[in-house]
Amino acid sequence: MKVLVLYTGGLPFTEEFSAQAAAEKVKAYLELQLVAKVEIQILHHIAGADVSFSLAADLGQAIMSNYAKFDGFVIMHSIDNAIYTANLLAFQLTNLGKPVIFTGTTLSENFFNFPGHFSSAEQLAYREMSLRTSLVTSVQLATLNCRGVLLAYGPHIVQAVRANEHLTSDQAGFVAWPDGEVATVRFGIELNAHTPTRHQASPEFNPRYSTHITTLLRQPDLTIPPLPENTQAVLMTAYQDQALPSQLEFPANLLTVVTGNTIQTTALPPHLLLLPALPLVTAQAKLMAGLGRTTSTEELKAYLLKNQVGEFGGQML
Amino acid sequence: MNIYLLNKAPTDIASVLHEAEVKVWTDMTHLPDAALSGFSLNALERVDGIILEISYPADELHYILAQAIVLQRPTLCLYPKNREPREMLLHLQKPTVPKSVIARSYTSTNLKDVLGKFLQSIDRTVKLEDTPNIKFTLRLTPALEHYLDWLSQYQGINKADYIRRLIKEDADKNADYQKLL
Numbered sequence: 370m371k372v373l374v375l376y377t378g379g380l381p382f383t384e385e386f387s388a389q390a391a392a393e394k395v396k397a398y399l400e401l402q403l404v405a406k407v408e409i410q411i412l413h414h415i416a417g418a419d420v421s422f423s424l425a426a427d428l429g430q431a432i433m434s435n436y437a438k439f440d441g442f443v444i445m446h447s448i449d450n451a452i453y454t455a456n457l458l459a460f461q462l463t464n465l466g467k468p469v470i471f472t473g474t475t476l477s478e479n480f481f482n483f484p485g486h487f488s489s490a491e492q493l494a495y496r497e498m499s500l501r502t503s504l505v506t507s508v509q510l511a512t513l514n515c516r517g518v519l520l521a522y523g524p525h526i527v528q529a530v531r532a533n534e535h536l537t538s539d540q541a542g543f544v545a546w547p548d549g550e551v552a553t554v555r556f557g558i559e560l561n562a563h564t565p566t567r568h569q570a571s572p573e574f575n576p577r578y579s580t581h582i583t584t585l586l587r588q589p590d591l592t593i594p595p596l597p598e599n600t601q602a603v604l605m606t607a608y609q610d611q612a613l614p615s616q617l618e619f620p621a622n623l624l625t626v627v628t629g630n631t632i633q634t635t636a637l638p639p640h641l642l643l644l645p646a647l648p649l650v651t652a653q654a655k656l657m658a659g660l661g662r663t664t665s666t667e668e669l670k671a672y673l674l675k676n677q678v679g680e681f682g683g684q685m686l
Numbered sequence: 687m688n689i690y691l692l693n694k695a696p697t698d699i700a701s702v703l704h705e706a707e708v709k710v711w712t713d714m715t716h717l718p719d720a721a722l723s724g725f726s727l728n729a730l731e732r733v734d735g736i737i738l739e740i741s742y743p744a745d746e747l748h749y750i751l752a753q754a755i756v757l758q759r760p761t762l763c764l765y766p767k768n769r770e771p772r773e774m775l776l777h778l779q780k781p782t783v784p785k786s787v788i789a790r791s792y793t794s795t796n797l798k799d800v801l802g803k804f805l806q807s808i809d810r811t812v813k814l815e816d817t818p819n820i821k822f823t824l825r826l827t828p829a830l831e832h833y834l835d836w837l838s839q840y841q842g843i844n845k846a847d848y849i850r851r852l853i854k855e856d857a858d859k860n861a862d863y864q865k866l867l
Binding site for chain 2: 509
């Protein structure tokens, strides 16, 4: 089996080094060649905090260019912002018949928060071991009978569009909403029974997206403040079981999307859409991709309501 | 001691390990609940040693070996003397492979010895009796032979077993020799 590793950043080293040096470091992880025939391409060399949404489009283009040549794809991405890049890519690169797996080091800062316990050299060694373990797991997963955009940071492998960030005292990673866990790492990798399998059809790639979304987190009264001029849609998150007020004033010319388990007490205005089953990051990415496809409110609503890549649970499409 | 064993060969390696009274895990069903959740990267973190039979194909062999290399767990890669997996052995000879990962050939007669040495490299208190496969000619006086015959006939003791036991008991009691071990 052939696997393409696309490097975007996230090597746990403190010194500055070039993209070429990064490639050499990854190639030195010879254990990868035990698992599959691995090729490495350097796409970017940036820290997770500096990632922008355009990275998803670059990744999609690289995967499309190499789709026929490889059985699976592994993306080395710092854990910071990986969930954003992976979600946007999942909505840009649809009908995937092969696995595309994001991975990187998983040790959280808290792991090292014991003054004097770890020298800086030990910290780097631990982080590199964490990266290499996740990388080996991801390359193996890329050879198995699964598909879709996945996050493999640590022992839980989850669908990007069903993922939530999960931070424990010693590890950062992702957990899934129900049905979103694709596989579990123990001694080997155990695929779950509901994990979708590969198919031969070609993927579809649409890299267009819009970032002109105003996101409002947990507004106590669900009111909307004055919006930036270029706003194309509003995304609001509600508290658990928050009742939608009977008198709501939403912008008439913009679509407002509300995520979270709200209680509906009145008929919804035509420009309001409830998407209770989506994590915020997934709702953002889906809205960004939807706005890249259409400016019609009705078409956008239809796009958002359709289960595009399994984001509403159940089988990935 | 906990040992993870991956073995698709017809040789029964697990039974030999059980003789050494180590816990042998071959898949997740053998794991206690605490071990299922007590790791952050791979369940191999929870074992003291890994034994892989590398000459017979197994779905997860390469993956487990790659993880053993990364995690630097004590790992014994076994192959029969007449079934050398050349490609795998070439990989294991690369300088990036840690010294914790070793490859050893085995035969039906030396398997116990190979396993015993590996287990003792992890924990010196582990005992795995060797197979007595070294021939040794012993000349006796008629009186000694008479005594051995008597033991054998009236007490049902194998003469060779009796002599081996005498040597072992003497070795166990010899403090100078024990210091060497």
